[in-house]
Amino acid sequence: MKKDYQQTDFDIIQIGYGPVSKVSALLLERMGWKVGIFERWGEVFPLPRAVCIDHEVFRMLHAAGLGPIVDKVTSVAPQYKWFNADWQELLSIDWPKGSISGGSEVNFVHQPTLEKELDAEVKRRNNITVFFEHEFLKMSQTSENVSATVKDMVSGKTKSYTAKYLLGIDGANSTVREQLGITRTDLGFDADWLVVDYVLNDGLTANDLELVPCGQYCNPERPTTIVPGGYAEGKEYRRWEFMRLPHETKEEMVELEKVNNLLEEWIKPEQGQLIRHSLYSFRSLVTDKWRQGRVLLAGDAAHLIPPFMGQGMCSGMRDVWNLSWKLDRVLRKEATDVLLDSYEAERKPHITEVVKLSMFLGSIICIPDKAEAAKRDAEFLSENPPKMRPFPKLTDGIIAKDSDDQPLGLAGQLSPHGVVRHQRRTGRLDLFTNNDNFKLIVSNSSVISALSNEAINKISLLNIDVIKIAERSNATDEEYADTQGQILSFMKSNNVETLLVRPDHYIFGASSQPDELDDLLSQLEYQLEELT
Missing domain, CATH: 3.50.50.60 (FAD/NAD(P)-binding domain)
Incomplete structure (x- = not known):
């Protein structure tokens, strides 16, 4: 228009x-x-x-x-590891293993x-x-x-x-x-941390300094974050974050002498350059x-x-x-x-759960009391350590819902993504598709051929792009060969043959039968008509 x-x-x-x-x-x-x-x-x-x-x-x-x-x-981020004061591993998050989006879970x-x-x-x-x-x-x-x-x-x-x-x-x-x-x-988290950024001298790496590649040192005497700070102009940046202890003032935490004292366990002044230091209240x-x-x-x-x-x-x-x-x-x-209005309905519950997950991780490290830290260590080193909840999905807004107004099946989850081959070119799936439209990802073309004329008209009316995914060994030029198996394996493990995906890559709904897809299309049409 x-x-x-x-x-x-x-x-x-x-x-x-x-x-x-x-x-x-x-x-x-x-x-x-x-x-x-x-x-x-x-x-x-x-x-x-x-x-x-x-x-x-x-x-x-x-x-x-x-x-x-x-x-x-x-x-690409290394594994994210959490250690106690004795360098025993409490928790490990395998960021490099891969993600539903294709590639590493996190990049620095x-x-x-x-x-x-x-x-x-x-x-x-x-x-x-x-x-x-x-x-x-x-x-x-x-x-x-x-x-x-x-x-x-x-x-x-x-x-x-x-x-x-x-x-x-x-x-x-x-x-x-x-x-x-x-x-x-306010969800209740409040802690002051000194954030310090350092650039290492030319040729010097975190390995040379024998630093934890990426982790949290959950030592009650000084809870400390040690992570990469990225790379720029051939130089490696590192970040340390030091929790302010109850007996310390905010003013003393930002004094240069204090900063250098906190860093001396990890790096010497002649090994790099202090870029900045600042005290933050993590809320x-x-x-x-x-x-x-x-x-x-x-x-x-x-x-x-x-x-x-x-x-x-x-x-x-x-x-x-x-x-x-x-x-x-x-x-x-x-x-x-x-x-x-769906912006708040979708983002507010999602970010609230992300905040709670971050608070859970914060509760592991932000313990300046030795007795409390010992209890934490025993819990995490036991046979049944606490487990993180999965990363949240959308629970409201423009997603398929059941009769109880709850997300239907895979609705609200991120859709799978990976490298595909299409018309003799290879690249990320999103590079071949219109990312402003809804997409219908199909693993079995017979589902489309079995659709009613009314459903086919809805696909056209709603301007939905149909993406046919096939095994790399037998895909035609018009299909998208799943060269990494990322997309088809997700669909197979969830027993679905179609994914109806929003422009922001979240799944509106999924189906395994033509009549289920017909219902999804009707629900999407109804939801969008309510907004037009």
């Missing part, structure tokens, strides 16, 4: 210019929308914060055409390098305008648009800009959230309301997560991935703005 700008300055205004905002703008611009970004600082923040990109975000960035950037700035990244590359890509896009040194002051909205008033911090002048929607992606201390008067729920906060009219919140403005799963930046990018395809449909008038 033809776009209807109705004389606004932008289609979307974004407040803040961190990594989540950059990705959001690139996603929306790729869909054809005009984005204006307002950032109070004069440049991209040059210091590292996040160090992880999980498999879902890695896949998302590739699907959005940002694969060359991601491949350039990431490296040097955030300043990632942001530099994303910023360069933003500047190459004609429909994104970034206003540095522009402070967001206030906003107002009508039934047709939203207006943001900003102050040019160089000239001192104020000006208002209009858009169809405004995204508050302006961090934990979000001005947008505060102006809306939106409250947050567990979820915003109570994610949308107010034409204003929506994302990233740290919507949630704060303890860092023990590396999900801070990832969860923000998951927010804008969920939101972008919905905004696209609303802006094209293919859906009403009721569709945007």
Whole structure:
């Protein structure tokens, strides 16, 4: 449908210019929308914060055409191991073993390098305008648009800009959230940690220093995180995080002498360079309301997560991935703005469970008492140690549901992904498909041929792309040969022959019989019609 700008300055205004905002703008611009970004600082923040990109975000960035950037700035994560004071292994998370998205569960990244590359890509896009040194002051909205008033911090002048929607992606201390008067729920985690980033000298590696490649040292005398900080310009970065103990003040934790004392067990000053050190209060906060009219919140403005799963930046990018395809449909008038209500319905329960998982991991390491740590050690070293819950799936929103309004079968899970061969070319499945459409992944063509004419018409009406997956040994050029067996093995193990997949790679529903697929299509049509 033809776009209807109705004389606004932008289609979307974004407040803040961190990594989540950059990705959001690139996603929306790729869909054809005009984005204006307002950032109070004069440049991209040059210091590292996040160090992880999980498999879902890695896949998302590739699907959005940002694969060359991601491949350039990431490296596969080693196993994530947790040790007690005596270096006995309490817990191990096998990140390199692979994921449902294809490839490693987690990749490490040097955030300043990632942001530099994303910023360069933003500047190459004609429909994104970034206003540095522009402070967001206030906003107002009508039934047709939203207006943001900003102050040019160089000239001192104020000006208002209009858009169809405004995204508050302006961090934990979000001005947008505060102006809306939106409250947050505290899930109860609160601990101060000193975060230290170091770059190793040329040629020096973590192995040379005999460092744990990636882990948590759960020593009650000093709970410590030791992880990669990514690579940049041929140099290896490392991160340490030290928990502030009850007898220590916040002020003394950031003194350089204190920092050096904490590091001396791990690295000598002549082996590298201290990049930054800062004290953070690790919190567990979820915003109570994610949308107010034409204003929506994302990233740290919507949630704060303890860092023990590396999900801070990832969860923000998951927010804008969920939101972008919905905004696209609303802006094209293919859906009403009721569709945007599914953003909170889907993301809020999901991120709440992610926060709880991170809190569980935090509860393992954040024990400064020796007696309590001994109890923890005994529990984890027993024959029945505590187990992590699986990573959450979608439980509400645009997914197939049973008669009790619960997710039906595989609905809400991430869909499988991998390398395929199609028309004599080999590459990631997402590179061959339209990632703005729903997809019907089929492992048995007879399911399609057995569909009723009504169901076939629904596939056409809903603009669903049909993807026929076949074994690599007998796939035709028109089919997608599953060269890694990743997709077919998932379908076989779950006893399904079709996967109906949303634009953000979550499964709407799955089926093993033509009549089940017919029901799924009817349910999708009904849910989308409710929003148009």
